[in-house]
Amino acid sequence: SQQGEEDPQALSIQEGENATMNCSYKTSINNLQWYRQNSGRGLVHLILIRSNEREKHSGRLRVTLDTSKKSSSLLITASRAADTASYFCAMQIQGAQKLVFGQGTRLTINP
Amino acid sequence: DTAVSQTPKYLVTQMGNDKSIKCEQNLGHDTMYWYKQDSKKFLKIMFSYNNKELIINETVPNRFSPKSPDKAHLNLHINSLELGDSAVYFCASSQIKVGNTIYFGEGSWLTVV
Numbered sequence: 001s002q003q004g005e006e007d008p009q010a011l012s013i014q015e016g017e018n019a020t021m022n023c024s025y026k027t028s029i030n031n032l033q034w035y036r037q038n039s040g041r042g043l044v045h046l047i048l049i050r051s052n053e054r055e056k057h058s059g060r061l062r063v064t065l066d067t068s069k070k071s072s073s074l075l076i077t078a079s080r081a082a083d084t085a086s087y088f089c090a091m092q093i094q095g096a097q098k099l100v101f102g103q104g105t106r107l108t109i110n111p
Numbered sequence: 112d113t114a115v116s117q118t119p120k121y122l123v124t125q126m127g128n129d130k131s132i133k134c135e136q137n138l139g140h141d142t143m144y145w146y147k148q149d150s151k152k153f154l155k156i157m158f159s160y161n162n163k164e165l166i167i168n169e170t171v172p173n174r175f176s177p178k179s180p181d182k183a184h185l186n187l188h189i190n191s192l193e194l195g196d197s198a199v200y201f202c203a204s205s206q207i208k209v210g211n212t213i214y215f216g217e218g219s220w221l222t223v224v
Contacts, residue, residue, distance in 0.1 A: 033212065042115075042201055042215035043154075086152060092211050097142070098167055099213060101154040 004089050004102030012108040019076040021105040023089030024069075030092045032065055032072050033099065037086045046074075046087075079109045114138050117202040117216040124192055125224055131188045132219045134202030142166075143185035144213065145177060146201040154201070160185055161207065192223045 004025045013019055023032070031050045035043040049056045049065045049072065056063045062075040076083055086106045090099040117134040124130050136143060144167075145157040159167035163179045174190045189196060202216040 031211070035215075040218075042217045043203075043213075045212045045214070048212060088154065090213075096167075097161070097207060097211070098144075098156050098159060099211065100156075104152045104154075106152075 004091055004100060006087075006089060006102040006105045008105060009103070010106045010108070012110060013079060015079060015081055015109050015111050017079055019079050019083070019107055019109075021074045021087050021089075021107070023072045023074070023102050025072075025089075025091045025100075025102075026070065027091070028094040029067075030094055032063075033090045033092070034061075034063060034072075034074050035088045035090060035101075037088065037104070039085070043088065076107075079107075081109050081111045083107060084109045115202055115204055115214050115216040117200075117219050119219060120217065121220045121222075123222045123224060126192055126194060128192050129188070129190045130192060130221070131186055132200055132202070132221075133184070133186045134216060135184050136202075136204040136214070137183065138204055138206075138214060140204040140206045140214070141182055142205050142207050143179065143182070144203040144205075145185065145187050146203060146215075148199040148201060148218070150198070157200075158185075158187075189221075192221075194223050197221055197223045 007022045033048045034046045037043045060077045065072045086104045088104045089102040115136045142161045148154045158177045160179045199218045203213045205213045
């Protein structure tokens with residue numbers, strides 16, 4: 001299956017702590033993206049990292065990509081209660097015009 | 112203004128019925144998608160259209176028939192609904208040449224009883 005795998009499936013931390021989510025995949029990719037989904041809502045794009053990039057920052061988000069290990073991580077620093085959501089990685093597969101999603105990490109930030 | 116809008120948001124219907132979900136995007140994108148999210152939150156692509164032409168069909172049962180009257184609209188028609196069709200269906204769009212970031216609608220919650 002081309003589906004990505006995310007780890008952990010669920011993460012619960014205290015407000016102010018950092019949250020790290022990991023994603024692994026099996027095929028060659030053009031880029032990897034992270035999306036956020038609030039309960040009952042659609043997915044919102046957070047950040048994209050290309051296959052020739054190793055790290056990218058956007059505000060409190062830091063994404064890394066290791067193509068040799070076929071893995072990526074999303075770090076949210078100084079977490080806030082409003083960060084509570086599900087986070088999905090999505091891989092743009094080489095040679096295919098589609099994104100393949102991981103199963104998501106459900107993040108809960110406790111005030 | 113909503114970028115990708117889909118209707119209805121909630122739909123409860125009986126097995127065997129036929130139903131449609133409509134989707135419109137006002138982003139000027141040339142590619143539109145239908146994704147299905149099951150109860151375990153797995154998100155899988157069903158169809159993709161580029162400028163009204165079908166480019167991806169992920170072995171979805173032929174009871175599901177997408178229709179794209181123009182590049183701003185992609186509707187999903189489902190015949191003979193089954194219990195297993197219960198899921199959240201997301202419409203999405205993207206501009207192929209711009210890193211393929213996808214913009215999602217808010218989802219349509221389909222429950223088949």
